[in-house]
Amino acid sequence: QVQLVESGxxxxxxxxxxxxxxxxxxxxxxSYRMGWFRQAPGKEREFVATISSSGGNxxxxxxxxxxxxxxxxxAKNTMYxxxxxLKPEDSATYYCAATNYALIYTDPSRFSSWGQGTxxxxxx
Numbered sequence: 001q002v003q004l005v006e007s008g009x010x011x012x013x014x015x016x017x018x019x020x021x022x023x024x025x026x027x028x029x030x031s032y033r034m035g036w037f038r039q040a041p042g043k044e045r046e047f048v049a050t051i052s053s054s055g056g057n058x059x060x061x062x063x064x065x066x067x068x069x070x071x072x073x074x075a076k077n078t079m080y081x082x083x084x085x086l087k088p089e090d091s092a093t094y095y096c097a098a099t100n101y102a103l104i105y106t107d108p109s110r111f112s113s114w115g116q117g118t119x120x121x122x123x124x
Contacts, residue, residue, distance in 0.1 A: 002026040002113045004096050009118030012086055016122070020081040022096030022115060030054075030074040033099050036081045037108055038092035038120075047106035048094070049081065059104050086122045093117040 008020040022034070035050035049060045049070040058070050069082040079096055097111035105111075 002098070004098065004113060004115035006094060006096050006115045006118035009094060009120045011121045011123065014086060014088055014122055014124050016086050017082070017084045018086065018120060020083065020094055020096075020118060020120075022079040022081075024077045024079070024096075024098065027098070027113075029077040029098075031100070033101060033104075034070075034072060034079045035097045035099065035111055036068075036070060036079075036094060037097060037111075038090075038094045039117075040092040043092075045095070045108045046092075047108070050104055050106070051079065053102070057104075059106075061106070083120070086120075088122045088124045091120060091122045093119050 003025045005023045012018055036048040037045050038048050039045040047061050051058045051070045055072045067085045072079040095117045096115045098113040099111040101110055
């Protein structure tokens with residue numbers, strides 16, 4: 001079955017960096033668009049970034065542009081999120097997700113498979 005497992009979260013000071021990974025199995029990873037979302041306590045799940053199946057096309061939420069970089073390695077069935085210049089407001093649980101839609105969607109409902117999440121905490 002489809003499995004997405006995030007890792008790489010943790011506690012970091014403001015201005016620091018983290019690299020999240022999402023290991024995929026149980027489906028043809030290279031055929032799926034992937035995305036990162038995040039959810040802070042008491043808030044709705046928020047779109048972070050998405051990457052096309054080949055990795056050639058990426059799209060970011062405005063607040064992440066220039067700070068976050070999404071990438072993937074289809075040979076390793078793994079997606080990444082490099083997060084730089086982290087801010088306390090970036091603190092959240094980060095989720096990776098897969099969709100068989102080729103078009104760019106920021107709506108979580110368009111993504112059919114989800115990981116369990118990894119916690120990111122940015123201290124001020």
